Amino acid sequence: MEIKIALAGNPNSGKTTLFNNLTGSRQRVGNWPGVTVEKKEGSLKGTNDVTIQDLPGIYSLSPYSLEEVVSRNYLVNEKPDAILNIVDGTNIERNLYLTTQLLELQIPVVVAVNMIDLVERNGDMIDLNRLAQELGCPVMAISALKGKGTKEVAAKAVEVAKKHQVALIPDIYDKTVVSALSKIQSELQTHIDDSMARWYSVKVFERDERIDEFLKLTDDKKSKIELLIKKVEEALDDDAESIITSQRYDYIGTIVQHAVKKKGSKHELSVSDKIDKIVTNRILALPIFILVMYVVYTIAMGGTSISIGTIGTDWANDVLFGDIVPNFFDGILTSLHVNGVLYGLIMDGIVGGVGAVLGFVPQILVLFLLLSIMEDVGYMSRVAFIMDRIFRRFGLSGKSFIPMLVATGCGVPGIMASRTIEQDRDRKMTIMTTGFIPCGAKMPIIGLFAGAVFGGSSLVATSAFVIGIAAVIISGIILKKFKSFAGEPAPFVMELPAYHLPSAGNVLRATWERGWSFIKRAGTVILLSSIILWFLQGFGFTNGQFGMVEDNNTSLLADIGNAIALIFAPLGWVGDMAWKATVATFTGLIAKEEVVNTFGVLYNFSEVSEEGNEIWTLIAQDFTPIAAYSFMIFNLLCAPCFAAMGAIRREMNNTKWTLAAIGYMCLFAYVSALIVYQLVGLAIGEVAFNFWTIVALALLIGVIYLLFRPGYKPKSEALDLKGMQTAK
Amino acid sequence: MGDVIVLIVLVLIIGLVIRSMYRQRKNPKECTGDCTTCGTSSCKVDWDLIRKDIREQK
Ligand SMILES: Nc1nc2c(ncn2[C@@H]2O[C@H](COP(=O)(O)OP(=O)(O)OP(=O)(O)O)[C@@H](O)[C@H]2O)c(=O)[nH]1
Numbered sequence A: 001m002e003i004k005i006a007l008a009g010n011p012n013s014g015k016t017t018l019f020n021n022l023t024g025s026r027q028r029v030g031n032w033p034g035v036t037v038e039k040k041e042g043s044l045k046g047t048n049d050v051t052i053q054d055l056p057g058i059y060s061l062s063p064y065s066l067e068e069v070v071s072r073n074y075l076v077n078e079k080p081d082a083i084l085n086i087v088d089g090t091n092i093e094r095n096l097y098l099t100t101q102l103l104e105l106q107i108p109v110v111v112a113v114n115m116i117d118l119v120e121r122n123g124d125m126i127d128l129n130r131l132a133q134e135l136g137c138p139v140m141a142i143s144a145l146k147g148k149g150t151k152e153v154a155a156k157a158v159e160v161a162k163k164h165q166v167a168l169i170p171d172i173y174d175k176t177v178v179s180a181l182s183k184i185q186s187e188l189q190t191h192i193d194d195s196m197a198r199w200y201s202v203k204v205f206e207r208d209e210r211i212d213e214f215l216k217l218t219d220d221k222k223s224k225i226e227l228l229i230k231k232v233e234e235a236l237d238d239d240a241e242s243i244i245t246s247q248r249y250d251y252i253g254t255i256v257q258h259a260v261k262k263k264g265s266k267h268e269l270s271v272s273d274k275i276d277k278i279v280t281n282r283i284l285a286l287p288i289f290i291l292v293m294y295v296v297y298t299i300a301m302g303g304t305s306i307s308i309g310t311i312g313t314d315w316a317n318d319v320l321f322g323d324i325v326p327n328f329f330d331g332i333l334t335s336l337h338v339n340g341v342l343y344g345l346i347m348d349g350i351v352g353g354v355g356a357v358l359g360f361v362p363q364i365l366v367l368f369l370l371l372s373i374m375e376d377v378g379y380m381s382r383v384a385f386i387m388d389r390i391f392r393r394f395g396l397s398g399k400s401f402i403p404m405l406v407a408t409g410c411g412v413p414g415i416m417a418s419r420t421i422e423q424d425r426d427r428k429m430t431i432m433t434t435g436f437i438p439c440g441a442k443m444p445i446i447g448l449f450a451g452a453v454f455g456g457s458s459l460v461a462t463s464a465f466v467i468g469i470a471a472v473i474i475s476g477i478i479l480k481k482f483k484s485f486a487g488e489p490a491p492f493v494m495e496l497p498a499y500h501l502p503s504a505g506n507v508l509r510a511t512w513e514r515g516w517s518f519i520k521r522a523g524t525v526i527l528l529s530s531i532i533l534w535f536l537q538g539f540g541f542t543n544g545q546f547g548m549v550e551d552n553n554t555s556l557l558a559d560i561g562n563a564i565a566l567i568f569a570p571l572g573w574v575g576d577m578a579w580k581a582t583v584a585t586f587t588g589l590i591a592k593e594e595v596v597n598t599f600g601v602l603y604n605f606s607e608v609s610e611e612g613n614e615i616w617t618l619i620a621q622d623f624t625p626i627a628a629y630s631f632m633i634f635n636l637l638c639a640p641c642f643a644a645m646g647a648i649r650r651e652m653n654n655t656k657w658t659l660a661a662i663g664y665m666c667l668f669a670y671v672s673a674l675i676v677y678q679l680v681g682l683a684i685g686e687v688a689f690n691f692w693t694i695v696a697l698a699l700l701i702g703v704i705y706l707l708f709r710p711g712y713k714p715k716s717e718a719l720d721l722k723g724m725q726t727a728k
Numbered sequence B: 001m002g003d004v005i006v007l008i009v010l011v012l013i014i015g016l017v018i019r020s021m022y023r024q025r026k027n028p029k030e031c032t033g034d035c036t037t038c039g040t041s042s043c044k045v046d047w048d049l050i051r052k053d054i055r056e057q058k
């Protein structure tokens, strides 16, 4: 017999951690709510007939959010054999709300009080026996993170599933409600199967429309029930839904009073609260965040003696891919007396191209490691909180920031994370702007230019991140003023998990996951395109004859590139770099690290790289700092890679919106790069005054106008506001 | 002779790369560490439908 066990619990209570522990799989664990947005399946380690389901975190079974609907549909319609309810032991009161609802489903439930390690450290006491007695179901303490008690709790869940041991219906409501519920129950009798009677009668009592539709009651019955509800409402002087909610809370209150003993008084500030007072401070929060990012980028990509990432990348570029690997292949190829063309293809094309990308692996790993630590410790959820405060002022919800945090690894899951945003307009806007955040694949671009042109400046690297965030905020303000996006931001409820020491497993897993996908792409897509690029740049017309060229500046690829490069001339892409930059921009659509790969191939041609960093020197010769910066901005902000575009299409589910999103990104990138190149270039005396200076100035004024114009106000909400003011 | 060997090895590698990329596209597993396969076939939830439902309810 196959057994299905569902993991249900509040957001951030550790469901996925337990899921990974029980199934040995490696789902993403995050220290902020909403990491799991769809259910995931795996089989319990050591068995082959027990399936475990990880569900999205929910606060209740009332369908207030998308995650709640997904979980509720699953639990009610597919009826797992048992529910393993994960309860955050440090926050029992709030977590038990869901528990009481789960118990009413009359599916066997086992309650796992998680984070028991933290509970013990805080010195709190939870009386598990008492809790089990009150709730009428097995209660066990576990630490999903440390793997304590997890096997036992899974075994217990399997046991109750096999015996179909359902909990007694907890004694939650007072007499008036209970008698009404049982009357409703008898009205429903013919419509539902007995085991779910309590759940349905409570839902009907709450006037849940969905259930109404599902039950298809006759009008006669409906009016009878309505009468019953009205009577209770009158007796208790409250509306039905609130009656149920408040009685649930009262019930939980008594249980907690009996079973939980907190050490220290409630008024005492915990360490977390003390830290939060500083890092989420209204004035200091943003500077602290930027400072933290600056330190992160300095360690990962800066040019200082603590920049571990750069030290690793320098070694990879100079020694590994500048010396060891080329010498290795050179040895083999020379001893085999290979033909010059083949030699060039392998050495300049493949080794040069793939090597240029792989050289950045150390910087990327260090960056991801630091970001994962920040996430696991709990700082990133504070950032979402801070961003919510900033975003809200411009009409964006902080919920939009979670996809952006995910996008620092890869834009595709970032764009997908926007699903949980309910309002269409906010979701569309989030999809349109998430691609601005520099993802892992864009890191080599930043690393290359920061290293080659700007002497390893951490400021340049940090600025790439700041530009991404600024692009999101500016776009948010501009777009919100258009009719299609106007409206109040959705409320964003997010509690801040307590800070905790990073867990090595989580951090290393997240780092490796992101790093590995990068390495894998280097061995597949990047390798193939190195070969294709090498051929493309090796052929062209010389004296009217098609054949191999000596100088790739005269290749067919260069001719095509130069023709298209005219579009980018106003951004300062001129001279020998113009076609290379253009080709790199287009290959960057395959995957963003292709940009670096392309430079690797194109700058390796006919150069015997004696010293490792040959490409870097050549790039530094070809790109003026301001042109390099304009190139960087354009490539960070323009259309994302094909995979991300595919994700945009899937999530938008509409061709027009997909094109609008991609078009908007390209336009935004072009305008930003133009303004920076022309105006900053003019200011620092690198670019002379010209026709495009005027265009850039006009565009800047245009952007400022779009930022500050009054914008569209939806009528109904404007009226509401007025109404509220007069009411005061 | 040497050319032939190197060519064969090269073609073999390219073949393997293409095959692995093709497989990955056709049959993406839960998470391969390669984000390009996320949300394709491993995603069974119809979010659009749910969204519509919620809106209707409000
Ligand atoms: N100290 C401690 N931390 C834990 C324990 N279990 C989980 N955590 C941490 O809690 C955080 C959230 O864990 P997740 O497993 O992602 O939580 P979730 O319930 O799946 O969250 P959503 O999918 O967003 O609903 C992570 O940072 C975990 O490391 C535990 O037993 N002890």
Ligand SMILES: [Mg+2]
Binding pocket: A015, A016, A017, A028, A029, A035, A036, A057
């Ligand atoms: Mg989860």
